[in-house]
Amino acid sequence: MYLPRGFMAGATASGIKPSGKPDLGLVSFLEPAAWAFTATTNLAAAPCVLRGRNLYAAADRLRGLVVNSGNANCATGEQGVRDDLRLAELAADFLKVDPGSVLTASTGVIGVPLPVDKVAQKIGGVELGATIDAFAEAIMTTDTRVKLSEQTLPGGARVVGVAKGSGMIHPNMATMLAYVFTDASIPAGELRERWPALVDRTFNQVTVDGDTSTNDMAAVFSSGLTEAEPAHFWEALEATARDLARQIAADGEGAEKLISVRVVGAFDEAEARRAARAVAGSSLWKAAVHGNDPNWGRILAALGYSGARFEPDRVEIRLQGTVIYKGGAVPFNGVALSQAMQAAEVEVDVDLGGGNSVAEAWGCDLTEEYVKINAEYTT
Numbered sequence: 126m127y128l129p130r131g132f133m134a135g136a137t138a139s140g141i142k143p144s145g146k147p148d149l150g151l152v153s154f155l156e157p158a159a160w161a162f163t164a165t166t167n168l169a170a171a172p173c174v175l176r177g178r179n180l181y182a183a184a185d186r187l188r189g190l191v192v193n194s195g196n197a198n199c200a201t202g203e204q205g206v207r208d209d210l211r212l213a214e215l216a217a218d219f220l221k222v223d224p225g226s227v228l229t230a231s232t233g234v235i236g237v238p239l240p241v242d243k244v245a246q247k248i249g250g251v252e253l254g255a256t257i258d259a260f261a262e263a264i265m266t267t268d269t270r271v272k273l274s275e276q277t278l279p280g281g282a283r284v285v286g287v288a289k290g291s292g293m294i295h296p297n298m299a300t301m302l303a304y305v306f307t308d309a310s311i312p313a314g315e316l317r318e319r320w321p322a323l324v325d326r327t328f329n330q331v332t333v334d335g336d337t338s339t340n341d342m343a344a345v346f347s348s349g350l351t352e353a354e355p356a357h358f359w360e361a362l363e364a365t366a367r368d369l370a371r372q373i374a375a376d377g378e379g380a381e382k383l384i385s386v387r388v389v390g391a392f393d394e395a396e397a398r399r400a401a402r403a404v405a406g407s408s409l410w411k412a413a414v415h416g417n418d419p420n421w422g423r424i425l426a427a428l429g430y431s432g433a434r435f436e437p438d439r440v441e442i443r444l445q446g447t448v449i450y451k452g453g454a455v456p457f458n459g460v461a462l463s464q465a466m467q468a469a470e471v472e473v474d475v476d477l478g479g480g481n482s483v484a485e486a487w488g489c490d491l492t493e494e495y496v497k498i499n500a501e502y503t504t
Contacts, residue, residue, distance in 0.1 A: 126257050126273050129283040129308035131155050131348025135254060136263035139247035141233070141240060142195035147263035149244060150192045151251050152306070153220050157186035158346040159313035160228075161320035163328075165341035171199035172209035173229045177342060180228060185313050187346065188226035191216035192264045192302060194289070198231040198239040199339045208239040215241070215248050230302055232289065232340050233266055257287050257306075264289045264302055267378055274368040276361035282309035282353040286365040290331070290373040303328055303343040303369055305362065309353035319359065320345055327366035330398060330486040332406035333377035367485075374405075374487035375470075379494030383470045384414055386486045388433075390477040396433040397477075397484035403431035404473055405488035415490035417466040419459060421449040424473060439478030445471065 128134060134152045141148040162181045164174045180187075191212055198205050209229050217224040231239065261271040264287070272288040290301035328343050345362065375383040386404045391397035404410060407427040413420045424442055428435065442450040445465040449457050471490075 126275055126285060127255050128257050128285055129306050129348065130350040131158065131308050132306050132346070133253040133255060134257050134260040135251040136259040137247050137251045139193070140243040141193055147259065148193060148195045149248065149251070150194075150260040150263035151216060151219070151248075151253065152190040152260060152304070153253055154188045154346065154348065156348055156350070157188060157226070158348050159185065159311070159316055160187050160344055160346045161316045162228075162342065162344045163321055163324045164343075165338055167337050167339045167341075169200065169339050171197055171231060171340045172201075172206045173198065173231050174340060174342060176209055176213070177228055177230075180225070184226060186226070187228055188222035189216055189220045190228045190230070190304065190346075192230040192232070192260075193239070193244065194231075194264050194266050195233040196231060196237055196239050197233045197235045197340050199235045201236065201238050204238060208241045211241045212239070212244060215245055219248050219251065228344065230340070230342060232264065232302055235339060257285060261287045269376055272369055272372040272376070274365045274372070276365050278309060278353050278357045278361050280351065280353055282351040282358065283307065284309065284358070284361045284365050286369050288369040288373055290376070301328060301331070301338075301341050301343065301373055303366070305345040305365055306348075307345065307358070307362070308348045308351040309358045310349040310351060311347050311353070311355065311358055313347075315355070316345060316347060323359075323363055323366060325398065326484070327363065327370045330402060330405075330484065331370045331374050332402055332486065332488045333374065333380070371487050374489050377489035377495070379492040379497070380489035381492055382414055382468070382490040384411065384473070384488040384490065385470055386473045386475070386488075387483070388475045388477060388485075389483045390479050391482040391484070392434055392480035394482045394484060397482045398486070400428050400431045400433035400475065400477065401484045401486035403427040404475070405486040408491060411488060411491035414466065414471050415492050417463045419444055419449060419457070419462040419466060424475070425450060428475065428477070433477060435477040435479050441476040441478065443474040
């Protein structure tokens with residue numbers, strides 16, 4: 126997939142991953158790019174997150190991005206802080222820019238020192254080009270596939286997104302790295318003002334296992350080289366983020382099915398988001414989806430503890446388009462609905478019957494493979 130104007134990317138295998146697969150990705154911003162940034166709320170945040178926050182306060186434009194996968198460089202003390210800075214310096218030297226204009230990111234195992242010497246030996250072999258595909262592969266950990274999305278605006282400006290994420294996925298944020306690149310000319314202040322709410326509606330509506338990671342971040346970068354209508358840009362940006370969020374949920378560790386939840390009729394958007402996330406994240410409902418069990422009681426229970434206000438006798442729940450609850454139990458063909466749940470995507474639609482607010486959330490089924498992957502993650 127080609128990047129928008131103003132960006133080049135590349136990757137290499139530096140030896141961080143024992144498998145020898147690509148584990149170091151770089152993006153060069155040919156001109157200083159405006160950017161907006163959000164990151165995990167986990168108090169044990171990694172040095173790259175802490176540095177990213179400081180960078181965000183100090184620099185309204187950047188010149189590059191460097192990501193290593195296979196090592197989180199988290200809970201590694203002062204050495205981890207120095208290693209993260211060294212990663213920025215190595216990338217800056219390669220890109221011939223100032224280290225203070227390069228965003229760093231790490232993802233992988235927590236508590237293991239980052240082997241920056243290996244990066245120093247291999248970073249010179251990165252070949253920068255016009256496509257994002259090699260970078261997308263290099264940032265994966267337990268992902269089974271790359272995650273890319275693109276939109277083209279009227280007038281030719283483009284929005285291209287890339288993400289990684291499979292396990293330790295839960296709002297605020299997840300083990301996700303998500304980056305969106307655009308050549309649309311958008312004021313830097315507007316980008317920063319509106320990005321957090323867009324993230325709340327998309328990336329922060331993904332849940333796989335209820336665990337919030339230490340290394341998450343989502344950022345958007347604009348080279349500003351192509352004129353664009355703001356309304357078209359924001360529509361394309363949200364569509365890209367939503368698509369990436371769905372891809373992350375669908376590729377949850379061990380997942381066989383994507384769970385999509387849409388809630389309408391909430392009193393406000395925050396409550397709609399909470400209700401949708403509660404259903405998508407319910408372990409009981411995730412297990413039911415895996416077993417093709419249309420057990421609506423688990424959906425109603427999740428709505429009840431979500432914090433969203435509603436009267437149970439005004440709620441309607443649909444599963445794969447079939448009404449399964451409407452103010453109380455309603456008859457439905459359980460065998461047919463169980464068969465319908467064997468699809469790659471299981472859709473839950475909820476009307477809380479209270480207000481006018483709407484939200485979506487995405488998760489995945491809970492499988493035996495998820496337990497296996499995480500039981501053997503470091504062994």
